[in-house]
Amino acid sequence: DQQVKQNSPSLSVQEGRISILNCDYTNSMFDYFLWYKKYPAEGPTFLISISSIKDKNEDGRFTVFLNKSAKHLSLHIVPSQPGDSAVYFCAGGTSGSRLTFGEGTQLTVNP
Amino acid sequence: EAGVVQSPRYKIIEKKQPVAFWCNPISGHNTLYWYRQNLGQGPELLIRYENEEAVDDSQLPKDRFSAERLKGVDSTLKIQPAELGDSAVYLCASSLQGPHTVAFFGQGTRLTVV
Numbered sequence: 195d196q197q198v199k200q201n202s203p204s205l206s207v208q209e210g211r212i213s214i215l216n217c218d219y220t221n222s223m224f225d226y227f228l229w230y231k232k233y234p235a236e237g238p239t240f241l242i243s244i245s246s247i248k249d250k251n252e253d254g255r256f257t258v259f260l261n262k263s264a265k266h267l268s269l270h271i272v273p274s275q276p277g278d279s280a281v282y283f284c285a286g287g288t289s290g291s292r293l294t295f296g297e298g299t300q301l302t303v304n305p
Numbered sequence: 306e307a308g309v310v311q312s313p314r315y316k317i318i319e320k321k322q323p324v325a326f327w328c329n330p331i332s333g334h335n336t337l338y339w340y341r342q343n344l345g346q347g348p349e350l351l352i353r354y355e356n357e358e359a360v361d362d363s364q365l366p367k368d369r370f371s372a373e374r375l376k377g378v379d380s381t382l383k384i385q386p387a388e389l390g391d392s393a394v395y396l397c398a399s400s401l402q403g404p405h406t407v408a409f410f411g412q413g414t415r416l417t418v419v
Binding site for chain 2: 198203225226228230235236237238239240243245283285287289290291292293294295296297298
């Protein structure tokens with residue numbers, strides 16, 4: 195049962211443009227969501243999170259949007275930079291329990 | 306502040322051999338996780354500790370995998386005997402207890418079983 199799904203294995207954007215990474219979930223019990231970034235040969239690094247009671251959270255160039263009715267969240271990166279090239283994972287969690295990760299989306303930002 | 310430390314970074318073993326991974330979490334983090342990440346997939350939880358207690362080990366293949374967290378700090382994950390399908394990256398993470406907690410990951414151990 196794939197509770198968190200990232201349907202796009204890869205995304206390529208030009209430097210300076212917006213990157214939009216999408217994530218869908220099925221578990222209504224998730225009460226918060228996180229995005230992680232992963233470079234090759236490194237562990238995932240926390241990027242940004244959002245509580246299920248909010249629909250938007252912003253941190254610098256990164257904004258996460260949550261649409262609970264659609265069970266969908268997205269990460270917007272504006273403007274995109276070559277250093278943003280990495281694999282991005284979304285994860286859903288319930289307080290005091292495990293995080294469930296999606297399969298990841300490889301973002302490539304071209305100079 | 307030091308992050309989550311894992312060792313070794315890489316390990317190549319023959320099938321049927323034992324292997325062990327070690328993790329030192331961030332100081333003060335009561336919760337420790339072991340995840341496995343297969344190629345092209347997201348991390349999947351193997352076991353979660355709250356202090357010394359394993360509170361979620363439902364995804365741990367207990368016939369060959371074992372884990373311990375003595376004194377509620379460092380943890381080891383063992384596989385005995387290893388199978389070809391165990392080749393993956395094993396990630397350790399830690400977090401504070403409480404709602405909406407963020408898990409911080411180590412660099413992982415890449416295991417190759419030949």
